[in-house]
Amino acid sequence: MGEVDPAFVQSLEHQPKLDIIEAEGIPLIDLSPLINSSDNDSSLASLVAEVGDACKNWGFFQVINHGVPLKYREKIESAERRFFALSKEEKKKVSRGEANPLGYYDTELTKNVRDWKEVFDFTVMNPTIVPASHVPEDRELREWVNQWPQYPPELREACEEYAAEMEKLTYKLLELIALSLGLPKTRLNGFFKEHTSFIRLNHYPVCPVPQLVLGVGRHKDAGALTILAQDDVGGLEVKRKTDGEWVFVKPTPNAYIINVGDIIQVWSNDKYESVEHRVMVNSEKERFSIPFFLNPAHFTWVEPLEELTNKENPKYKAYNWGKFFVTRKRTNTRFSEPNFHCYLRKETIKVSSNNSTLREDNPAFILALEHQPELDVTEAKGIPLIDLSPLNIADTDAEFSKFSG
Ligand SMILES: O=C(O)CCC(=O)C(=O)O
Numbered sequence: 001m002g003e004v005d006p007a008f009v010q011s012l013e014h015q016p017k018l019d020i021i022e023a024e025g026i027p028l029i030d031l032s033p034l035i036n037s038s039d040n041d042s043s044l045a046s047l048v049a050e051v052g053d054a055c056k057n058w059g060f061f062q063v064i065n066h067g068v069p070l071k072y073r074e075k076i077e078s079a080e081r082r083f084f085a086l087s088k089e090e091k092k093k094v095s096r097g098e099a100n101p102l103g104y105y106d107t108e109l110t111k112n113v114r115d116w117k118e119v120f121d122f123t124v125m126n127p128t129i130v131p132a133s134h135v136p137e138d139r140e141l142r143e144w145v146n147q148w149p150q151y152p153p154e155l156r157e158a159c160e161e162y163a164a165e166m167e168k169l170t171y172k173l174l175e176l177i178a179l180s181l182g183l184p185k186t187r188l189n190g191f192f193k194e195h196t197s198f199i200r201l202n203h204y205p206v207c208p209v210p211q212l213v214l215g216v217g218r219h220k221d222a223g224a225l226t227i228l229a230q231d232d233v234g235g236l237e238v239k240r241k242t243d244g245e246w247v248f249v250k251p252t253p254n255a256y257i258i259n260v261g262d263i264i265q266v267w268s269n270d271k272y273e274s275v276e277h278r279v280m281v282n283s284e285k286e287r288f289s290i291p292f293f294l295n296p297a298h299f300t301w302v303e304p305l306e307e308l309t310n311k312e313n314p315k316y317k318a319y320n321w322g323k324f325f326v327t328r329k330r331t332n333t334r335f336s337e338p339n340f341h342c343y344l345r346k347e348t349i350k351v352s353s354n355n356s357t358l359r360e361d362n363p364a365f366i367l368a369l370e371h372q373p374e375l376d377v378t379e380a381k382g383i384p385l386i387d388l389s390p391l392n393i394a395d396t397d398a399e400f401s402k403f404s405g
C-alpha cells in the first residue's frame, strides 16, 4: 500500500467489505401519484404511507417518476466530469478558503480520516446569508457568494438550472414527509424561505486500495433532507436499522436517493432517524455523485415540533442552525467531535463526562434567545431572609409560633 497516504486509511473495524450485500435494499418509491392524482386520491394516501414507512424503517429511499427532467441531470453530470478532469492547478483557482467556504476542496476529513474524494460546493441561494462567526454572542451576518470556475464555461448554468429543479422536488418531498407525520401538508415549508441549502459535486477517483479507505467515512447528514444523484458505478452504503449491516445502494437509472437528516430527526422527536451511511471507492472506476443538502434559514432554532411532542417529552434542546452550520464549515472536518450529532441530545449534555464536548464554541450548548442568562445581576428584591435566633431563646410555644407563622 506504499502509494497511499496513511491519513486515508480507515481503522480495521471501519474498513469496507468488498463483497456487497444487496439482499434487501432501501425502498424504491414511485412518485407518479403526485403528478397524476388529486389530493384526496387513495393512491396519494398509500404514497404517504410508503414514505412514512421508509423514513421510519430505513431513513433512506429512492424515488422514480419524480418529475425532474433528465436533461438537467445529464447537463450537470457532464459539466461536472469536465471540471474534475481539469488540472489540480486549474481547479485550485476556485479553492475553498477561510473567507469563502464554497468552491473546490480535496482535503475533507470525516471522523479524522481523509476521504478519498474531491468536491465542488455551491449554495442554492446566491448569496446565502449566514452568521458572520460561530461565536454565540456575535449577531453579525455575512454573505456567502458562489465562486464559479472559468472552465468548463457551462458549469455555472448547469448548476443553477439543476438547483432550481432540486428546489421543486424538495417541496414535494417535504409535503409527503409532513403528511406522513400527521402534520398539515405545508407545515415544514416555512423553514426554507431563506434557506442555506448547498449542492456538492463529488468525484471519487480510482483507488489502488479500496479495502482500506472510504470515499466518505460513515456519517449522518446534518441538514433536513438530502437528495442524491449517483452515477451507475455505485459505492453508497447505508447502515440497515434492523441489524446494523452496511447495505449497498444499487444504482437505479434516473432515480434520486433521499435521506432524512438530523434536523428531521429532531423535528420528529426521533420518530424518523437520520441514518449512517458511507461511500466505498473502486479500484477500476472513478465515481461521481451530486448531493443536494436541504438546510433551513440560518435563524432557525431547530427543536422538536410541538405537535409531535407531548410537551413533557422533547428529546432535544433547541439549537441555532446558522451557528451550527458555520461552526462546521470553519473546519475541514464534517464532525468536529467523535460524534457531533449525538451530543445534541438533552440527556447527553446533562450527563456528559467528556470534557472535549464542553467547548465554548459548541453550538449544541447555545440556549434559545429567551433562555439566555443576563449577566448583570439583579439583586434588588431577593428570596426572603429569615432570622433563626428565636430557636435559641424559644422556651415557650408562643415564641415558636411567632417564628413558624
Ligand atoms: O456520494 C455518495 O453516494 C454520498 C455522499 C454523501 O453521503 C455526502 O456527501 O454526505
Ligand SMILES: [Fe+2]
Residues within 6 Å of the ligand: 219, 220, 221, 226, 277
Ligand atoms: Fe451523506
